[in-house]
Amino acid sequence: MSNIYQFDANSLSGQPVPLSQFQGKVLLVVNTASECGFTPQYAGLQKLYEEYRERGLEVLGFPCNQFGKQEPGDAQQIGQFCESRFSVSFPMFAKIDVNGEQAHPLYRWLTTEKRGVLGTQGIKWNFTKFLVRRDGTVYERYAPTTKPEELRKDIETLLSDPAA
Template sequence: MSTSFYDLECKDKKGETFKFDQLKGKVVLIVNVASKCGFTPQYKELEELYKKHQDKEFVILGFPCNQFGKQEPGSDEQIGEFCQLNYGVTFPIMKKIEVNGNGADPVYNFLKSQKSGLLGYKGIKWNFEKFLVDANGKVVQRYSSLTKPMSLDQEIQNMVSK
């Protein structure tokens, strides 16, 4: 398993390699997303956060996942179209992955190893869990699906202002 956030890589929705070393110096919010979930409207606030802070070295990475209630059944292309058409998403949406179990993506294995959820639970409980990573690649916080993205605005503002 990777020992540094910047050693990680994943595939973008076109299947091309996305290396995390290009995120050095940026504050990053990573979210496992789904198109047919009760939390799907969070895309709107995620996009608001992204637009507000993107010029201050802030990025959001969305990782579609179909492990929770089969709420992300589409292809990578369909997911991208859905996000753009319904929520105007401009932040990067990656290739669909698994976040739990033997097939879990190395990105999520790393994130879960750095920050446990409620009561020390390591696994991802549902869609739209969020991990906040500082400009030095340290996973500083993990938020449940219930946490509204805009509630992170001040914390992100403080981090990008440093």
């Protein structure tokens, strides 16, 4: 696979979503969890989405229960939590694995395209973030400790320069 638009993922409601529907947008892809110390980052992700959506940013949330079992809920519980606690309006997808044999193909591709600190491939924890250019290639990977607001400069770069 050469870009993110070649993948599909199921929405939180279970409907298949071709990621090609986001073609031409800057994407921020995040593995999320509802019971994590980083869960308050939902607020920052929503703020980025509200601020930059009109300019072409989409935030894509992928719940994952692989780290400390911090996403135990089903799709309905995850959706209710995100909406009631953080007013999340960006697309949320069905719960997936991001590491191991059952890892979603999207995450296998993302982690191959952009390795983490010290060249590690696997996702280390919830709220690891990938910023994707308008052409569907991975621009950068960010650690869970990187707050959403710290991504503004890179987001601005990708939104302002179509060739970035």
